[in-house]
Amino acid sequence: MTGERTQNDPLVIKEQGSFAAGGTVIASPGEFDPKNLFKTGGQTLHGDHLYTFYQVPENARKLPLVFWHGYGQFSKTWETTPDGREGFQNIFLRRNFGVYLIDQPRRGNAGRSTKPGSINAVPDEQKWFTIFRLGIWPEFFPGVQFSKNPESLNQFFRQLTPDTAPIDINVNADAVAALFDRIGPGLLVTHSHSGGMGWVAVLKSNKIKGVVSYEPGSGFIFPEGEVPAPMPSSGGNLKAIGVPLANFLKLTKIPIVIYYGDNIPSEPSDSPSQDQWRIHLAMAKLWVDAVNRHGGDAALVHLPEIGIYGNTHFPFSDLNNREIADLMYDFLAEKNLN
Amino acid sequence: MTGERTQNDPLVIKEQGSFAAGGTVIASPGEFDPKNLFKTGGQTLHGDHLYTFYQVPENARKLPLVFWHGYGQFSKTWETTPDGREGFQNIFLRRNFGVYLIDQPRRGNAGRSTKPGSINAVPDEQKWFTIFRLGIWPEFFPGVQFSKNPESLNQFFRQLTPDTAPIDINVNADAVAALFDRIGPGLLVTHSHSGGMGWVAVLKSNKIKGVVSYEPGSGFIFPEGEVPAPMPSSGGNLKAIGVPLANFLKLTKIPIVIYYGDNIPSEPSDSPSQDQWRIHLAMAKLWVDAVNRHGGDAALVHLPEIGIYGNTHFPFSDLNNREIADLMYDFLAEKNLN
Known part of the structure; x- marks a missing residue:
């Protein structure tokens, strides 16, 4: 790309900061007693907001990018990659x-909730290594776009962070809509679990002018009467959601692109970690067809089909993430969203 | 200050990113079964690290600043102020x-722990308003350096975030020492609860070359045999900690400055929120005397005594935070730490 800043140039930031968006307030009945600070009477709790850290470069493009992490993850997803290179935060700042970067309600820096939570400490990282398609533990997939340096895996595992209270899709989508209300029109970039919640956010906000979705998970929304049958896999069933057609049509008003990575089998597999992505990819194809059938503008890119191999569930932080960023940039340019 | 960039100039960032530092790993006995991902056998959990987001400006000074939040807070402490102005993150980037900015283990973006946790959702914000000396709820202190705009209080309350597992002072200090091991010599800036943990970190790391501590809370460390008697207050008792003299002497090898704000009574008070700060300030004075008695270089600045009024428990994000930053900068300059 012409004019792109390289990794060695300084970032020139016109403005940066952080704030909470959305959320609710609960209150205890009674009167606050300043001599007895631990009585809850008359006290409030502000929770269920999202937290965002933002940066606006000099000569910024009109539409900012709002990056929303996936399940078990937080804003780190888009920052430094596990192997220490620049993530999408810096790459797209350099592209003006x-x-x-958001932490959804009840995750990361948005931990304060109006609901209680409990967190176990059960070892589960070999599961995530496998579900996130780095390989089948302890083997990496051949040619996988993930560094074999042990420190990379250490950093990758430490990108996990728990929910401080139960996930609530509407709470999350409401907070994202509140963020767009505050910042104005922009583009939403989702990953995995936020893929499905991102569709809900589009239903709630007319300020989302385009969506880039990496490996969206459950939560595909179809018009009532057109909902596909649940899809079985050795990693569990995948159900789609029906909404009134008038709501669904909001998803047809903006450009949408979906990307899936490599090592997703095309036929049923007894490897549950891979097979669940087979049905997600299949459901995503049906969904793109439904959006376009109703006049929308959605596309699905299965990366190996365009000759890009080895991507995990995290293409934007994989070893070839600059190539993945180029694809996203080209999509935005093609749709006049840049 | 000559050459200082103003709030309207762009920030020129040579490098920025994030990583985890410190932490431990636990493992379940047995063998991982990729066909049964939810069996814990053979799986690991990486937790109890800290998370940091860092920025290095062009022409950076030799010693970076490591900012450590207080109790119930996270890295937001140092970012945008509750009323939307620049915090110490930007102010000190502008000063090169x-x-x-760290989230200590089990807080904010460092939520992944090897210990389980439970989080209640009990309203408690009027307690914090009062303990943090914005006023005695619902009244602000006259002349307090906090905006009366309701959105400021909304943002301030949403800066709270819970512990995802119990606080462990040694886990936290070890993670901070690991951070300094990775980044090399630097300066530690603490607030409230991290004040006491910061002294422990100095005992664990010889890479901390100076400490700036805002309203340090419990955890003052004295040589064994010189530990002051516990101090009573209407807000609870304050106990100091004894360590072998050889350990204590590490605190005498670096410049240290402590700041306390306004509305701390000089005589015992029946307002527990204020009275607890009276004894913290009194203990801090004894501590500074002990450090200096043993050849150290510690100073305590009670802001009203130098004509700076109205500061809360968060001087660095109060309305006069640029003046507070000037004080800190002048201290660093005087000690050749800039």
Whole structure:
């Protein structure tokens, strides 16, 4: 790309900061007693907001990018990669986009909730290594776009962070809509679990002018009467959601692109970690067809089909993430969203 | 200050990113079964690290600043102020310091722990308003350096975030020492609860070359045999900690400055929120005397005594935070730490 800043140039930031968006307030009945600070009477709790750290470069493009992490993850997803290179935060700042990195309600820096939570400490990282398609533990997939340096895996595992209270899709989508209300029109970039919640956010906000979705998980929304049958796999069933057609049509008003990585089998597999992605990819194809059938503008890119191999569930932080960023940039340019 | 960049100039960032530092790993006995991902056998959990987001400006000074939040807080402490102005992150970037903002283990973006946790959702914000000396709820203190705009209080309350597992002072200090091991010599800036943990970190790391501590809370460390008697207050008792003299002497090898704000009574008070700060301030004075008695270089600045009024428990994000930053900068300059 012409004019792109390289990794060695300084970032020139016109403005950066952080704030909470959305959320609710609960209150205890009674009167506050300043002599007895631990009585809850008359006290409030502000929770269920999202937190965002944002940066706006000099000569920023009109539409900023709002980056929303996936399940068990937080804003780190878009920052430094596990092997220490620049993530999408820096890459798209260098391409003159404003970037908003969010922690969804009850995750990471948005931990304060109006609901209680409990967190176990059960070892589960070999599961995530496998579900996130780095390989089948302890083997990496051949040619996988993930560094074999042990420190990379250490950093990758430490990108996990728990929910401080139960996930609530509407709470999350409401907070994202509140963020767009505050910042104005922009583009939403989702990953995995936030893929499905991102569709809900589009239903709630007319300020989302385009969506880039990496490996969206459950939560595909179809018009009532057109909902596909649940899809079985050795990694569990995948159900789609029906909404009134008038709501669904909001998803047809903006450009949408979906990317899936490599090592997703095309036929049923007894490897549950891989097979669940087979049905997600299949459901995503049906969904793109439904959006376009109703006049929308959605595309699905299965990376190996365009000759890009080895990507995990995290293409934007994989070893070839600059190539993945180029694809996303080209999509935005093609749709006049840049 | 000559050459200082103003709030309207762009920030020129040579490098920025994030990583985890410190932490441990636990493992379940047995063998991982990729066909049964939810069996814990053979799986690991990486937790109890800290998380940091760092920025290094062009022409950075030699020693970066590591900012450590207080109790119930996270890295937001140092970012945008509750009323939307620049916090110490930006202010000290503009003064050409590298800045590392941390979330301590089991807080914010470092939520992944090897210990389980439970989080209640009990309203408690009027307690914090009062303990943090914005006023005695619902009244602000006259002349307090906090905006009366309701959105400021909304943002301030949403800066709270819970512990995802019990606080462990040694886990936290070890993670901070690991951070300094990775980044090399630097300066530690603490607030409230991290004040006491910061002294422990100095005992664990010889890479901490100076400490700036805002309203340090419990955890003052004295040589064994010189530990002051516990101090009573209407807000609870304050106990100091004894360590072998050889350990204590590490605190005498670096410049240290402590700041306390306004509305701390000089005589015992029946307002527990204020009275607890009276004894913290009194203990801090004894501590500074002990450090200096043993050849150290510690100073305590009670802001009203130098004509700076109205500061809360968060001087660095109060309305006069640029004046507070000037004080800190002048201290660093005087000690050749800039």
